[in-house]
Amino acid sequence: YSAAAGSGQAWRIYSPDLEPDPNDLILLRDFRRHGTRDMYLLYQPKLDLASGYVRGAEALVRWQHPQLGNVSPAHFIPLLEETGLVTRLTYWVMEEAIQAVERCQEHDEDFSLSVNISSRDLMEGSTLIDFIKTRSFAYRKQALCLEITETGVIHDQRHAQKVIEQLHDENISCAVDDFGTGYASLSYLSAFSVDEVKLDRSFISNMLENRRHRTIIASTIALAHELGLKVTAEGVEDAATLRELAGLGCDMAQGYVISKPIAERDLHQLIGHRYFSETLLQEKV
Ligand code: C2E
Ligand code: CA
Ligand code: CA
Ligand code: CA
Secondary structure, eight states: OBOOSSTTOOOBOOOTTSOOOHHHHHHHHHHHHHTTTTEEEEEEEEEETTTTEEEEEEEEEEEEETTTEEEOHHHHHHHHHHTTOHHHHHHHHHHHHHHHHHHHTTTOTTOEEEEEEEHHHHHTHHHHHHHHHHSOOOOOTTOEEEEEEOSSOOSOHHHHHHHHHHHHHTTEEEEEEEETSTTOSHHHHHHSOOSEEEEOHHHHTTTTTOHHHHHHHHHHHHHHHHTTOEEEEOOOOSHHHHHHHHHTTOOEEOSTTTOOOBOHHHHHHHTTSBSSOHHHHHOOO
């Protein structure tokens, strides 16, 4: 057995057969050396389905590695989480996003940005709160939302809930990411006072063909609304699905049909422009 780095983390079985990927070692070495130097953020617009306007976006990190090229966050985020390095990335993303949201709010004063944090960041909540408090961010109410991506069971739910309450005190809202998969389930809605639910792409992508998925989506939207939460559908790739979601009362949508993740200057161009006409919205599928 080997104890994983950092306190409070569960013991892991050490397997000598699992040779670490040499590229992973390069990534970890270079993150320790250079941090976020070769990283940048893209923003994926979030469409408000009631109005047809882009009123928010999700910040997604990109790593343009000098030797390895573009490395997907789906690959390097888990590496940084396992080694306890992810918090350094999280702070940088938040810093960048807060500056970006102020610029976006020059186009739409209610614009909000979402950033991804891992459950590890949430557990190291006092550091997170201290970080937020030391920056006197001049952002408005609910300009920032933290999407909590589940990578494991949250062992201390009471602590996590306290962190969420402290974030609320700082005008920061919280979303459950990838809802319906893994650990992000109904029990989260009862344990944590989150503000938003993000329906996972795996339910959305085939909802027009899969009656069960459509039923789960419709019920989750109704349940979330009963609890006073907003619902975002992620991974919407076609107009028919977008219309269906609007018909079900889904609040926001994200996906390639609206836009892939884009640079901040391109995001500014989309703010204040109506994505679709009311007639398209009202059309029945
Ligand atoms: P996620 O939070 O579920 O983000 C959505 C992912 O789906 C993004 O991949 C996005 O580019 C992709 N996507 C968006 N629309 C569509 C669509 O219509 N169809 C399909 N097939 N895919 C779509 P990306 O950018 O590669 O990010 C992957 C994951 O990496 C994210 O999943 C998130 O868990 C993590 N991640 C990204 N940036 C950060 C970050 O700054 N911090 C942390 N902790 N995690 C991050
Ligand atoms: Ca997310
Ligand atoms: Ca997600
Ligand atoms: Ca995800």
